[in-house]
Amino acid sequence: MASAKATLTLFIVVAFLMAGCGSSTEPATKETKAPAAKRPTTKPDLPTAAEQTAAIAKFSKLGRPIYCGGKAKPWVALTFDDGPGPYTERVLALLNRRHIRRTFFINGKNVATYRDALRHEARSRSAVGNHTWSHKLLTSLDAEEQKREIISSQRAIARVTGRPVNLFRPPYGAHDKYTDRIVRRSGAVTILWDIDSEDALGANYKEISRHVKHGFRPGSIILLHENRGQTLRALKYTILPALKKSKVIPVTVPEMLAGNPPSTKQLRRGRDGCAR
Numbered sequence: 001m002a003s004a005k006a007t008l009t010l011f012i013v014v015a016f017l018m019a020g021c022g023s024s025t026e027p028a029t030k031e032t033k034a035p036a037a038k039r040p041t042t043k044p045d046l047p048t049a050a051e052q053t054a055a056i057a058k059f060s061k062l063g064r065p066i067y068c069g070g071k072a073k074p075w076v077a078l079t080f081d082d083g084p085g086p087y088t089e090r091v092l093a094l095l096n097r098r099h100i101r102r103t104f105f106i107n108g109k110n111v112a113t114y115r116d117a118l119r120h121e122a123r124s125r126s127a128v129g130n131h132t133w134s135h136k137l138l139t140s141l142d143a144e145e146q147k148r149e150i151i152s153s154q155r156a157i158a159r160v161t162g163r164p165v166n167l168f169r170p171p172y173g174a175h176d177k178y179t180d181r182i183v184r185r186s187g188a189v190t191i192l193w194d195i196d197s198e199d200a201l202g203a204n205y206k207e208i209s210r211h212v213k214h215g216f217r218p219g220s221i222i223l224l225h226e227n228r229g230q231t232l233r234a235l236k237y238t239i240l241p242a243l244k245k246s247k248v249i250p251v252t253v254p255e256m257l258a259g260n261p262p263s264t265k266q267l268r269r270g271r272d273g274c275a276r
């Protein structure tokens with residue numbers, strides 16, 4: 001009995017530690033009582049690697065930025081910008097526990113410092129894209145400077161992951177005809193978003209949760225940032241439980257492009273094509 005009691009006490013302590021940093025402001029949800037995750041019951045019929053590569057090539061040639069996927073399937077893409085960094089392993093641990101597929105947009109300048117974190121990000125359930133070398137506003141640069149920002153980062157990421165980097169997200173979503181040409185010629189496709197969590201604008205976890213929870217729809221591409229504690233908290237306590245409750249399946253961006261692509265009409269309308 002004594003040993004069973006000790007085991008129970010240990011379990012409670014571990015569960016408490018896993019639930020966060022013990023702040024009293026964290027909402028008491030079921031999540032804190034049941035941290036152990038189960039495999040999702042609904043397994044999406046995901047496109048093959050070849051289908052994903054073909055879809056990226058097709059959209060790269062079209063040269064239009066992607067704001068969201070199609071409306072046919074209850075899929076969303078969670079995307080994390082500005083890494084890798086000090087929070088990467090925490091984000092990965094949280095997502096892996098729940099078998100959540102995701103996409104990371106990487107700044108080349110972080111790669112040398114967080115090489116292992118990037119390697120971990122590139123493992124299963126992930127897609128990795130390019131977010132320029134140093135996060136400059138590309139539209140304030142000339143074509144040559146833009147090319148350096150984009151291509152140097154693309155190469156640095158590929159050297160670590162060992163795979164071609166064919167997704168691109170411009171910092172602040174800002175791109176012009178030079179950006180579009182460089183991205184297209186590099187074989188990549190520009191990925192923007194239809195749902196902004198506003199975590200980079202200083203939103204707290206409640207606001208981040210609200211923006212995502214009330215905004216997403218089938219096909220949404222959701223903008224998040226991996227090096228923010230408030231984002232992690234929102235994901236853990238609200239966003240991931242809300243997606244699960246709605247039976248929405250998180251996929252990577254290439255999976256979205258191949259398995260639930262935006263229609264031509266949606267593409268032409270830009271972000272407006274993503275409305276419900």
Ligand SMILES: [Zn+2]
Pocket residue numbers: 081082131135171172
């Ligand atoms: Zn960014």
